[in-house]
Amino acid sequence: MTTDMNGFAGRLKRRENGGMISGWVGIPDPMLVNHLAQEGFDTIVLDMQHGMWDMTSAASGIAHVRLAGKPAIARIPVGDFAAASRLLDAGASAIIAPMINSADDARALVKATKYPPLGERSWGPSLALNHFGLPAEDYLQTANSLTVTIAMVETRTALDAIDEILAVDGIDGIFVGPSDLSIALSNGARLAPDSAAIDQALATALARCRAHGKVICAFGGDGARAGEYLKLGLDLVIAGTETAQLRAGARTAIQAARKIADS
Numbered sequence: 001m002t003t004d005m006n007g008f009a010g011r012l013k014r015r016e017n018g019g020m021i022s023g024w025v026g027i028p029d030p031m032l033v034n035h036l037a038q039e040g041f042d043t044i045v046l047d048m049q050h051g052m053w054d055m056t057s058a059a060s061g062i063a064h065v066r067l068a069g070k071p072a073i074a075r076i077p078v079g080d081f082a083a084a085s086r087l088l089d090a091g092a093s094a095i096i097a098p099m100i101n102s103a104d105d106a107r108a109l110v111k112a113t114k115y116p117p118l119g120e121r122s123w124g125p126s127l128a129l130n131h132f133g134l135p136a137e138d139y140l141q142t143a144n145s146l147t148v149t150i151a152m153v154e155t156r157t158a159l160d161a162i163d164e165i166l167a168v169d170g171i172d173g174i175f176v177g178p179s180d181l182s183i184a185l186s187n188g189a190r191l192a193p194d195s196a197a198i199d200q201a202l203a204t205a206l207a208r209c210r211a212h213g214k215v216i217c218a219f220g221g222d223g224a225r226a227g228e229y230l231k232l233g234l235d236l237v238i239a240g241t242e243t244a245q246l247r248a249g250a251r252t253a254i255q256a257a258r259k260i261a262d263s
């Protein structure tokens with residue numbers, strides 16, 4: 001299957017086909033993401049915050065996602081805006097930045113991910129030119145709209161500042177992290193990503209994103225949760241991690257084998 005990889009940002013913003021479903025991979029193996037990208041995912045996120053990707057493996061992972069005809073997204077470690085810029089240079093179509101709690105955080109993110117006049121991204125998109133198939137001048141003129149900058153909202157502070165974060169020029173949207181948000185909203189008492197408190201926060205975040213004309217994404221622990229998010233109107237959702245999907249697939253195969261053997 002091939003998609004228009006360079007059209008990713010436009011398709012995301014238009015919410016084509018009722019929203020996107022993305023893979024989510026923490027195991028730093030480019031071949032693994034290439035396999036996963038053969039499935040019906042619209043894109044794959046390489047998670048550098050809690051996953052084990054380093055810059056070299058991530059650059060290779062981005063190439064292997066694109067080799068499967070899909071655009072790649074990278075989630076950077078907290079506050080590592082220099083990594084955001086390098087990942088865009090390596091050909092990432094979007095950056096997800098965790099723990100963006102204020103307009104100042106959002107501006108720092110934009111500074112690293114958008115060329116002037118929006119930011120101060122430094123020039124050097126060596127692999128991105130190859131992957132996007134664009135001459136340097138065309139990449140310079142279009143990169144700010146071809147790539148997507150997404151701020152994670154996953155604390156009480158961020159939720160309170162959501163309008164200020166969304167108002168920052170160059171922030172294309174937000175990504176709700178329901179695990180951290182549930183911990184924050186309960187003052188550390190609960191890990192409850194599927195709770196009513198999170199549903200309420202998601203509804204608020206969705207309304208604010210729509211008011212600002214920006215995209216909203218969220219992490220879903222499994223396919224059912226991802227489906228609920230899409231039904232709610234989110235633009236890009238995660239349907240669980242690669243490890244959860246791998247282990248669920250193994251469990252299903254073992255159960256199927258035992259069921260027939262024991263019948």
Ligand code: 3PY
Nearest residue numbers: 154177178179180219
């Ligand atoms: C969260 O739920 O806190 C996330 O960061 C998603 O991985």
Ligand code: MG
Nearest residue numbers: 098154177180
């Ligand atoms: Mg988080």
